[in-house]
Amino acid sequence: MNIRVAHLYPELLNIYADRGNIAVLATRAQARGHALHVTAITLGDRLDPADFDLYYLGGGQDREQQLVASDLARRATTLRSAHDDGAVFLAVCGGYQLLGRGYRDTSGVDLPGVGLLPAETVAGTRRLIGDVLLSCDWAEGSTLAGFENHAGRTTLDAGAEPLGRVIAGYGNDGESHAEGCRVGRAYGTYLHGPLLPRNPWFADRLLSEALEHQTGRPIELSPIDDTLERAAHEVAAGRARTRGGR
């Protein structure tokens, strides 16, 4: 099957090799006999939600976020109804902030968001930088390891679900022990570096949800050899445990 991905603003939201996440999705899809078909959608482009199973937004500096925010926000209704129809969203760092209700950046400018995630972000004075390790209760305690570098402090609405609980690192705000946000099939996170190469279970979850969106039935992906990926996860998790969040 063709898994149809909309990569939003790839030339603007792409720091810390966030594109690597797409490469992982493509390789893991191919290993199961599927193809990842990626379409770049940028400023002013037409977007038909009937064309896509998965939407991807990478990270960006405040400057790039300023360039994309209003174009993205004008697509809010389209994107929210795509999510209601079961499409998958992965948004990283700057993209995560803009999938929430908005981001007040380091110069005090209020950037509008899509409002798909029940979260709000305000830039702090000190950047939160380092390795991170999370535990995901909603996925039988599976862990996610990554790297964070953000000025934004993200606050989730009461009752909103984080992507994971912080074992090591800062997470959304350095205080709440929450990291990221998860609603239905929409996932926002500060983890990049990129995220998916060292967290293969999460890549597979996104792929099976994208396939389910397309076929309307649950899809189980056959296991593949993850020896290297698991080793990469252990290295990143170890770094987070020894020096994350300080």
Ligand code: GLN
């Ligand atoms: N500019 C945002 C911040 O500093 C996002 C940074 C990023 O995507 N790494 O919070």
